[in-house]
Amino acid sequence: MIEIDGSEGEGGGQILRSSLSLAICTQQPFRIVNIRANRERPGLMRQHLTAVNAAAQICDAQVDGAEPGSRALTFKPGRLIAGDYSFDIGTAGSCTLVFQTVLPALLIADGESRVRIMGGTHNNASPPFDFLARSFLPLLARMGANVQLELASYGFYPRGGGEIRSHIVPATRLGALELLERGVLHRGYAEAYVAAIPLHVAQRELEVIRRRLGFTQSDLLLRALPNDVGPGNAVTITLDHEQVTEVFTGFGEKGVSAESVAERAAEDARVYLAATAPVDEHLADQLLLPMALGSGGSFIARTVTPHLRSNAAVIERFTGRKVTILPTGGHMELRVS
Secondary structure, eight states, X not given: OEEEETTSTTOSHHHHHHHHHHHHHHXXXXXXXXXXXXXXXXXXXXXXXXXXXXXXXXHTOEEEOOSTTOOEEEEEOXXXXXXXEEEEOSSSOBHHHHHHHHHHHHTTSSSOEEEEEEEBSBOTTSOOHHHIIIXXXXXXXXXXXXXXXXXXXXXXTTTBOEEEEEEEEOOSSOOOEEEOOXXXXXXXXXXXXXXXXXXXXXXXXXXXXXXXXXXXXXXXEEEEEOGGGOSEEEEEEEEXXXXXXXXXXXXXXXXXXXXXXXXXXXXXXXXXXHSXXXXXXXXXXXXXXXXXXXXXXXXXXXXXXXXXXXHHHHHHHHHOOOEEEEEETTEEEEXXX
């Protein structure tokens, strides 16, 4: 049985989610202790518990420790089963993180699967739906995956109530990914989402982005959502390059000005544009696992975070693949072999 210390590295939920995915794909049981030890509220939160239960359901696993607040868990995977699944987080916990837990396994199942997940779709500290749809899944498709993802309804913190739906067609084997340059910028645009929030909040956010990034008025899109999905506010900046699309997000919070929300997202986008690496920090973290389960490859990342190094260590433990991180031209090249 593989032993995992959840306090190592960045000490967050990604260590658990990657372990769940890899345990199913490699059919190896694991035990993890010190779950989310480096977080303000350690142990299993509702969205992490949903990820555990979702992983267990798709492979008929034996699980010990799947309880709210639990800091240790044993997971013994059974046979992976394709099918139609529905998972309800019950809070505004991230739908996308639960989806990313079950996706790698269902890509190697013996049939097609359909997955519905209810909860939050645009959450702080997790990838929003837009990131998966525009940035991550197109690269997965380049590797040979066939995954359709639909946003059925928006879900913001603290209300939740959002829903994503996916149709996953298994891949015989994921091909290698080589992503060493971003290519020319086709388009950059910003969207400000508001639900049960005054429209001027979105207008102020878009004005900040216009000034900071030099976007034209046609690149600024105000998305007024129905009041019954709110209150909620998020702003996304999408940079569509020839070889890769990156999405940067700011989330509205109580007591935080619209200008501050937009400034954070705009600064992230500005830093990326000033660099030459095709892959930013969050996308780098997401690409490692499918590359390790497939034919490997390499990409150049703007930076390497403790989050990524923790993920790489877990991947190496389960797969025996080697994740090499090398400095190159002021950035970092990651190779999976």
